[in-house]
Amino acid sequence: MFDFDQYLGFLAFLTILTIGFWLMIFLLTFVIPYWIGGAILEILKEKRDAKKAKRNQ
Known part of the structure; x- marks a missing residue:
């Protein structure tokens, strides 16, 4: 046969x-949500710091 x-x-x-299949599963379930969550937290932290700096001026 072969x-x-x-x-x-x-x-x-x-x-x-x-x-490739297991790498895609790993990326979609752990890496990408961690990356997006960290980016959102960073944006919220920057907005909070900007609001705090504006209030202190």
């Missing part, structure tokens, strides 16, 4: 596909 080099190519393809 030659040995075709078998190795198929295994390499499945390995790359699986790594």
Whole structure:
């Protein structure tokens, strides 16, 4: 059915596909929400500091 080099190519393809799948799951569930949450907190902190500086002037 498969030659040995075709078998190795198929295994390499499945390995790359699986790594890509789990990397995408990891990025979508942990990294991107952490990044967005940190950006929102940073924006809120800057607005709070600007409001505090304006009030102190």
